[in-house]
Structures are given as C-alpha cells and as structure tokens.
Amino acid sequence: MTIRLDGKKLAHELELRLKEEINAGLPKVGRPPGLAVIRVGDDPASGVYVSNKEKACSRVGVRSSVFHLSKEATNNEIKAKIQELNDNNLFDGILLQLPLPKGIDEGILLKEMLPNKDVDGLHSYNLGKLLKGEVGPRSCTPAGVMALLSRNKISLEGKRAVVIGRSILVGKPMALMLQAANATVTVVHSKTKDFAHITKQADLLVVAAGQPNLIGEEHIRKNSVVIDVGIHRITDNQGRSRLCGDVRFEELEPLVQAITPVPGGVGPMTVAMLLVNTVSRWQEHCGLSFSLGDLLL
Ligand code: NAD
Numbered sequence: 626m627t628i629r630l631d632g633k634k635l636a637h638e639l640e641l642r643l644k645e646e647i648n649a650g651l652p653k654v655g656r657p658p659g660l661a662v663i664r665v666g667d668d669p670a671s672g673v674y675v676s677n678k679e680k681a682c683s684r685v686g687v688r689s690s691v692f693h694l695s696k697e698a699t700n701n702e703i704k705a706k707i708q709e710l711n712d713n714n715l716f717d718g719i720l721l722q723l724p725l726p727k728g729i730d731e732g733i734l735l736k737e738m739l740p741n742k743d744v745d746g747l748h749s750y751n752l753g754k755l756l757k758g759e760v761g762p763r764s765c766t767p768a769g770v771m772a773l774l775s776r777n778k779i780s781l782e783g784k785r786a787v788v789i790g791r792s793i794l795v796g797k798p799m800a801l802m803l804q805a806a807n808a809t810v811t812v813v814h815s816k817t818k819d820f821a822h823i824t825k826q827a828d829l830l831v832v833a834a835g836q837p838n839l840i841g842e843e844h845i846r847k848n849s850v851v852i853d854v855g856i857h858r859i860t861d862n863q864g865r866s867r868l869c870g871d872v873r874f875e876e877l878e879p880l881v882q883a884i885t886p887v888p889g890g891v892g893p894m895t896v897a898m899l900l901v902n903t904v905s906r907w908q909e910h911c912g913l914s915f916s917l918g919d920l921l922l
Contacts, residue, residue, distance in 0.1 A: 628777060628883035630852070632769070635776050636893035639920075640685050643904050647686040650913045658907035659716040660689045660744065660899075663706055666696030666726040675722055681896045687903055690716075696726045700733065707737045717906040718744030720899065723794070741909065744902040747793065755801050762902045763921050767799035769894025770831060770852050771806070772920055779829070779850055779883060781806040787824050788812045789840070789871070790833035795854055799831055805922065820844075832871040841873040842880060851877055851884045854891050 651657060660682055664675050675691055682689035692706055703721075710719045719742045725731050735743070740750035746764040754761035774781065786808040790796035796812060804810045808829065813820040815834075824830055824844045832840050833854035845851060855871030870887030878884055885891055898920070905917045 627878050627881055629878075630773050630777055630883050630885045630890055632773055632885060632890045632892065632894040635773055636897035639772070639897045639901065640681070643685045643900050646904055646908070646916055650908065650911065651686075654911040654913065656715065656911075658687045658718070658903050660687050660718045660720065660903045661710045661713075661716040662689060662691045662720045662722060663694065663703065663710075664691060664722045665694045665698050665703060665729065668724065668726075671722050671724070678720070678896055678899060681900055682903075685900055685904075687900060688715075698729075700729060703729065703734055704737050707734060711737075711739045711742060714910075716742065717910050718742055718899075718903040720744055741906060744899055744906060746798070746902065752793070752798065755798055758805055760918055760921050762906065763802075763898065764794065764798040765898035765902065766795050766833075766854060766891060766895045767802050768901075768921065769891060769898045770799060770854070771802050771922070772898070773852075773885070773891070773894055774829075774850075777883060781808040781829065784808045784828040785826055786810045786829040786831065787827035788831045788833065789820070789824070790814060790835070790854075792833065795833040799833065799854075802922070803829070803831075834871050836871055837869050838873050839871045841876050845877060845881065847880050848882045851881050852891065853885050853887050856887055856892055 662675055664671060679689050710716050719738050721734055735747050738748055740748045743751050743762055746762040751761050786803045788796050788800045791812050791814045800810045800812050811823055813823055821844050825846050827849055829850045831852040835855055837857040837859055851872060853870035853872040857869050858866055859869050860866050868888050901917050901920050908915050
C-alpha cells in the first residue's frame with residue numbers, strides 16, 4: 626500500500642509544537658517572534674504565498690508585517706528597507722518574497738540581509754553553513770522535504786537519491802541535505818541528456834524542475850519514494866483550473882512506496898519551515914534555549 630506523504634498534517638503538528646515553544650518563551654522575553662516580509666510588485670502568485678505565510682504566522686503566534694513596495698522600486702530602495710529591518714530588534718526574521726520584478730538583482734539584496742535574520746536560508750553565509758554541516762537557518766523547501774521523510778521513517782542512509790533541478794532555492798540545498806543524511810546523491814538538470822536511465826536507479830527521487838507533469842512511469846524505479854516539489858496552476862481538458870506538480874501523480878501512485886501529493890505535500894512544509902526558522906531566530910536573539918535543532922540539520 627503506497628504511503629501518501631502528508632505535508633499538511635505534519636505542518637499542522639509542527640505548528641502546534643511552535644505554538645508551545647512561543648507560549649513557553651513569551652513570558653520570559655516579553656515579545657513574540659517577529660517576521661518582516663518584503664513584497665515587491667504585484668505578482669498575483671506572490672500575493673497568495675505572502676497571505677498564506679501571514680495566516681500561518683498568526684496561527685502560531687508570530688507577529689508578521691508585510692512591507693509592500695511598488696514594482697518600480699529600485700535596488701537602492703529595497704536595500705534601504707532591508708537595512709531598516711536589520712536594525713529593528715522587533716523583527717527576528719526578514720523574508721524577501723521571490724521572484725522579484727525584472728531588473729532587480731536578488732543576489733545583491735539577499736546579501737544585504739543580516740545572516741541571523743535570513744529565515745529563507747538563502748544568504749551565502751547560511752548556505753555555507755549548510756555546506757559545512759553547521760546548524761543554521763535552512764532553505765525552507767528542502768528542509769521541509771527532509772522533515773517529511775524523517776517523520777515517515779524513510780531512511781536515507783546508503784540509499785541512492787536523485788534530485789532533478791539545481792536551483793539555489795531547491796535543488797542544490799536539497800542535494801546537500803540528502804548527502805548529509807548519508808544518501809548517495811546525483812543531480813540532473815536541463816542540460817542532462819536522457820536522464821531517465823539515472824532516475825530509474827533512484828531509491829528516492831526529488832523532482833524540482835518546474836515543468837508540469839514531466840515525470841511518469843518511464844522515469845522511476847518501482848517501489849521507490851517520489852517527492853514532487855513542483856507546483857503549477859493548469860487548465861484541464863474541461864477548462865477547469867487545478868493545481869498539479871512536476872510528477873504525474875495518478876500514474877505513479879500505484880507503483881511507488883511513498884509519494885507526495887500536490888497540493889498538500891511539500892507546499893505546506895515550506896511554510897512550516899519558515900516558521901521554524903523564524904522561531905529559532907527569536908530563541909537565539911532573545912537568549913532562549915534552542916529547541917528546534919532536530920529540524921535544522
Ligand atoms: P528553477 O526554475 O529555478 O529551477 C529549475 C531547475 O530544474 C533548473 O536547475 C533546471 O536546470 C532544471 N530543469 C528544468 N527543466 C528540466 C528538465 N526538463 N529536465 C531536467 N531538469 C530540468 O525552479 P525552482 O525555484 O527550483 O523551483 C522548481 C519548482 O518547484 C517550481 O515548479 C516551483 O514553483 C516549485 N517550488 C515549490 C515550492 C513549494 O513549496 N512547493 C517551493 C519552491 C519552489
């Protein structure tokens with residue numbers, strides 16, 4: 626019987642744990658964790674993601690504030706906002722919602738953030754910590770995948786893992802985290818020729834290509850574990866709009882040991898890990914004991 630890896634359920638469990646951590650620390654430090662979200666421009670998908678993050682913050686007791694800059698905002702204006710938030714002690718975390726409008730250099734802006742407020746784990750310093758195996762804020766999506774695997778007791782030691790995609794947001798940190806968990810990892814990407822013979826050897830396949838319905842029966846090994854990071858809104862044959870991933874879920878579900886659905890798999894875990902990073906920053910900034918290390922390996 627195939628296991629559906631339920632990210633919605635685990636995200637809910639993590640939220641309860643975080644709520645307890647906040648309730649325990651609040652009387653000692655007198656303020657809740659604070660998250661500042663910077664949104665630039667009017668990308669509608671970003672609007673939905675930001676609103677989901679705000680709702681999640683309010684469920685666990687994180688105080689969130691959204692700073693919405695116009696799509697004409699310059700690099701310097703965004704930089705100035707980041708510096709202002711770096712200096713504001715009420716904010717433990719700063720999130721720069723991606724993607725940014727064309728012409729804005731996200732790399733320069735991410736570097737402007739204090740590494741100890743980088744709740745997306747995308748600052749070069751924090752990516753370096755991941756590379757060296759030091760605890761720190763972790764990229765939310767791959768950290769969410771690791772938590773989902775661990776919660777479902779899917780062991781990685783000695784397993785052959787293949788990651789499709791090599792972005793800084795997902796593919797690269799995912800490969801490092803799997804390697805740290807003692808898997809043997811191969812990364813394939815858009816320039817890899819005929820990757821099916823590689824993915825067919827995988828005990829664990831993580832798909833983060835950003836291509837709807839890319840992966841099917843011809844790419845996988847039977848009884849493997851498949852994690853679908855992709856998320857797309859598509860219109861089906863009957864003109865109805867629905868969400869799908871990079872994986873053909875209905876085709877693969879009967880063939881595999883475990884698989885994430887879209888929606889309800891990796892997506893909710895990404896938001897949960899943003900909360901984990903924010904609460905752990907708050908614990909550090911306020912001198913509270915650090916209790917979430919098992920989620921930030
Ligand atoms: P990206 O576009 O930055 O990177 C995609 C990667 O996939 C690239 O490295 C590219 O080389 C590779 N790729 C593209 N087409 C390929 C192909 N045909 N064969 C093999 N490799 C291919 O995207 P990203 O930011 O890494 O995100 C990937 C997907 O995950 C997107 O659909 C995105 O929306 C989704 N995403 C979901 C969450 C979530 O919480 N569920 C979070 C982040 C990203």
